[in-house]
Amino acid sequence: MNNITATGRRKTAVAQVRMLPGTGKVLVNKSPIEEYFPVEFNRREALRPLETVSLEGKFDLHIKATGGGKSGQAGAIRLGVARALVDFDGELRPQLRTAGFLTRDPRMVERKKYGQKKARKRFQFSKR
DSSP: OOOEEEEEEETTEEEEEEEEESSOOEEETTEEHHHHOOSHHHHHHHHHHHHHTTOTTSEEEEEEEESSOHHHHHHHHHHHHHHHHHHHOGGGHHHHHHHTTTSOOOOOOOOOOTTSSSSSOOOOOOOO
């Protein structure tokens, strides 16, 4: 097994995950994950698929994340890592599927409508 590549998406974020056999080093945009995601929740969210199948520390991950914000990128990485794990071993699929890691979250930001302040918020109504 050389390296496995997979793509994950969430909102407008895209993450390209390269998984290599190794010691558990995770680089996001060429910097350690601790630097890139200072918030603990985002780090854990991104690496939860590895935790679920108890393979943390077995792979080095090289991730390129673009677009969106940190939270969206963490979600994109999560999907990318889960897909890479399925490519590595198809037997892990049911476990990752039941945990909900293989489902692409379809929720997107609703567009702003004309004559309104935001997508749903309206300008203040005045009767007189």
